[in-house]
Amino acid sequence: MPAISDNTFAALMRPLGPYEAAPCLAVAVSGGADSMALALLAQSWTRRRGGEAAALTVDHGLRPEAAAEARQVHAWLSDRGMLHHTLRWRGPKPLGGIQAAARQARYEALGQWCRRHDVLHLLTAHHGGDQAETLLLRLWQGSGIEGLAGIPRIRALEGVRLVRPLLQQQHADLAATLTVRDQAWLEDPSNRDEKFARVRARRHLARNGGGSDQAAWLLEVADQAAVVRRRLGAALAELAARSVRLHPAGFCHFDPVPCRGQNQANLAPLLGDVLRCIGGGDFRPRREKLDRLARDLAERPLPAGRTLAGARLLPTAGGLLICRESGRLPGRVKVGANKRGRWDRFAWSLTGGSGGNNRWRGALSIGALGRDGWRQARARLAGDCALPAPVRPGLPALWYRDRVLSVPHLDLMQDDDAPKWARKIRFSAGFSPARPLQAEGLMLV
Numbered sequence: 001m002p003a004i005s006d007n008t009f010a011a012l013m014r015p016l017g018p019y020e021a022a023p024c025l026a027v028a029v030s031g032g033a034d035s036m037a038l039a040l041l042a043q044s045w046t047r048r049r050g051g052e053a054a055a056l057t058v059d060h061g062l063r064p065e066a067a068a069e070a071r072q073v074h075a076w077l078s079d080r081g082m083l084h085h086t087l088r089w090r091g092p093k094p095l096g097g098i099q100a101a102a103r104q105a106r107y108e109a110l111g112q113w114c115r116r117h118d119v120l121h122l123l124t125a126h127h128g129g130d131q132a133e134t135l136l137l138r139l140w141q142g143s144g145i146e147g148l149a150g151i152p153r154i155r156a157l158e159g160v161r162l163v164r165p166l167l168q169q170q171h172a173d174l175a176a177t178l179t180v181r182d183q184a185w186l187e188d189p190s191n192r193d194e195k196f197a198r199v200r201a202r203r204h205l206a207r208n209g210g211g212s213d214q215a216a217w218l219l220e221v222a223d224q225a226a227v228v229r230r231r232l233g234a235a236l237a238e239l240a241a242r243s244v245r246l247h248p249a250g251f252c253h254f255d256p257v258p259c260r261g262q263n264q265a266n267l268a269p270l271l272g273d274v275l276r277c278i279g280g281g282d283f284r285p286r287r288e289k290l291d292r293l294a295r296d297l298a299e300r301p302l303p304a305g306r307t308l309a310g311a312r313l314l315p316t317a318g319g320l321l322i323c324r325e326s327g328r329l330p331g332r333v334k335v336g337a338n339k340r341g342r343w344d345r346f347a348w349s350l351t352g353g354s355g356g357n358n359r360w361r362g363a364l365s366i367g368a369l370g371r372d373g374w375r376q377a378r379a380r381l382a383g384d385c386a387l388p389a390p391v392r393p394g395l396p397a398l399w400y401r402d403r404v405l406s407v408p409h410l411d412l413m414q415d416d417d418a419p420k421w422a423r424k425i426r427f428s429a430g431f432s433p434a435r436p437l438q439a440e441g442l443m444l445v
Contacts, residue, residue: 002173002176003173003176003177003179003180003181004037004041004169004173004174004176004177006041006044006045006048009041009042009044009045009165010045010048012165012166012168012169013045013163013165016153016154016163016165019049019121020051020120021049021050022049022050022051023046023049023051023121024046024051024052024053024054024118024119024120024121025042025045025046025051025052025053025054025119025121025122025123026053026054026055026056026110026113026114026117026119026121026122026123027039027042027053027054027055027056027122027123027124027125028056028057028058028106028110028122028123028124028125029055029056029057029073029077029084029125030057030058030073030186031057031069031070031072031073031185031186032125032185032186032187033171033174033175033178033185034125034126034127034166034171034174035124035125036073036076036178036183036185037125037174037175037177037178037183038123038124038125038165038166038174039053039055039077039082040080040082040177040178040181040183041177042123043080043081043082052083053082053083054082054083054084054085054117054119055073055077055082055083055084055085056084056085056086056087056109056110056113057070057073057074057084057085057086057087058086058087058088058089058105058106058109058110059086059087059088059089060089060102060105060106061088061089061090062098062102069186070086071086072186073186074086076183076184085113087109087110087113088109089102089105089106089109104282107157107162110122110157110160111157111158111159111160114159114160115158115159115160115347116340119160120160120161121160121161121163122157122160122161122162122163123163123164123165124162124163124164125164125166125174126151126164126166126167127166127167127169127170127171127173127174128166128167128168128169128170128219129170129171130151130167131150131151131167131218131219131222132218132219134150134151134222135150135218135219135221135222136218138150150222150226151164151167151222152164152226152229153165153167156435156436158347158432158433158434158436159347159432168219232266232269235266236266236269236270236273239258239259239263239266239270240270240273240274240437242255242258243255243256243257243258243259243270244270244274244437246277246431246437247387247391247431248409248430248431249387249391249395249409249431250278250323250324250345250346250391250394250395250431250433251278251321251322251323251324251388251391252274252277252278252321252322252323253316253318253319253320253321253322254271254274254313254319254320254321254322255318255319256297256298256301256319256320257319260298264294264298267294267297267298268287268290268291268293268294269284269290271290271293271294271297272284272285272290273435273437274322274437275308275309275310275311275322276309276433276435277433277435277436277437278310278311278322278323278324278345278433279308279309279310279311279324279325279328280310280324280344280345280433280434281309281310281434281435282434282435284309285308285309289308293306293308293313297320301315301319301320302314302315302320303315307325310324310325310328311323311324311325312324312325312390314390321388321390321391323388323390323391323394324344324345324391324394326368326370326393326394329344329367329368329394330343330344330367331367332365332366332367332368332399333365333366333367334362334364334365335350335364335365335366336362338350339351341366342432343366343367343396343429344368344394344396345431345432345433345434346396346429346430346431346432347429347430347432348366348396348427348428348429348430349427349428350398350425350426350427351425351426351428352424352425352426363400363401364398364399364400364405365398365399366396366397366398366399366427366429367396367397367399368393368394368395368396368397369392369393369394369395369396369397369404369407370393371393372402373393373397373399373404373407374392374393376403376404377397377404377407377410377412380412380413380414380415381410381411381412381413382411382412382413383411385410387409387410395407395408395409395410396408396409396429398425398427400418400419400422403415403417403418405418405422405425405427406425406426406427408427408428408429409429
């Protein structure tokens with residue numbers, strides 16, 4: 001197989017822009033052939049444009065060899081003058097679904113690093129073999145046309161563009177790229193463990209001519225389905241612009257009227273996107289639940305309301321209020337020494353409050369306002385609260401022990417009974433769901 005040249009890689013990157021004049025990229029690097037080749041190609045690409053690429057390795061702490069492997073990747077890339085950072089997945093690990101949990105933790109760590117360092121583009125080394133395996137898995141699962149579009153070339157990841165420029169290349173091309181550049185790579189033993197569905201799919205493709213006819217047919221299916229997915233995404237974006245009014249406090253008003261008539265078929269997928277956004281999930285609810293919800297909504301305005309996918313749907317005069325289900329909210333999290341972080345679907349930050357604030361950070365936490373917090377906040381409102389009552393319990397609030405200090409989406413008067421250092425703290429929380437309501441960069445906020 002031919003090695004990938006710098007000019008070929010530039011052609012692969014070109015349609016995935018736009019980029020800054022001197023682009024800065026982050027590259028997810030496990031140390032395998034695919035990601036090592038991507039790192040070297042990205043390094044050349046950014047240097048030719050006056051930018052810089054940083055390699056990021058996530059140590060999941062699942063194998064004793066992982067730390068040594070991360071150090072090896074650091075040594076290899078440092079020798080080539082490339083920045084490299086190791087990110088670690090700390091805390092308890094789940095007993096089941098370890099690959100899915102590790103993948104989620106990996107993207108969270110990568111996204112956090114990119115946001116913290118103002119890097120917009122995160123590259124991963126998914127290639128044509130990964131795409132074929134994904135299609136085969138989704139065929140086995142009975143996925144619809146959107147699922148059969150496979151891995152997208154670009155995806156929004158909480159303020160970061162996840163870019164996959166190698167989806168038309170093969171693993172052999174990437175290995176050849178490293179060979180001509182005299183670069184070694186690591187082999188992950190989990191890639192041979194058939195307890196994982198993806199490994200079984202890989203073996204199935206290999207037994208059935210994985211590098212030729214079947215894989216080529218799967219990639220063709222993915223290309224055709226991707227065209228359909230883009231068209232559907234554009235149609236849903238247009239429909240959302242007329243049906244959805246998203247509020248920065250993390251809820252929306254949904255008008256089903258534009259979804260009637262010729263747009264009726266798009267009601268269920270649009271509801272799925274909205275519920276995923278408001279409920280904070282990574283995936284739409286199951287198709288049969290969405291279809292039932294769409295049928296019920298077409299017949300009557302859900303007089304009793306409904307809960308689905310971490311969200312509440314409540315009838316209003318103009319359609320539906322869709323907000324977070326308060327019973328599904330996470331608990332409070334200690335601020336500790338952090339000045340920024342995430343809680344539920346919000347990215348928060350703290351500014352000001354020096355001196356005593358540092359002494360008392362252990363007493364600060366961020367969590368839902370809740371009913372008790374609302375009783376405190378109501379007494380300090382500077383005016384009437386314009387937010388609907390069902391929304392208020394789920395608002396992010398800064399707590400000092402059991403006292404509400406600040407709620408960004410409420411206009412509260414200063415709490416004169418709070419410690420002086422606490423009154424100096426400025427708390428902000430921006431709505432930043434895992435899957436924003438958007439299509440190809442269009443975000444409705």
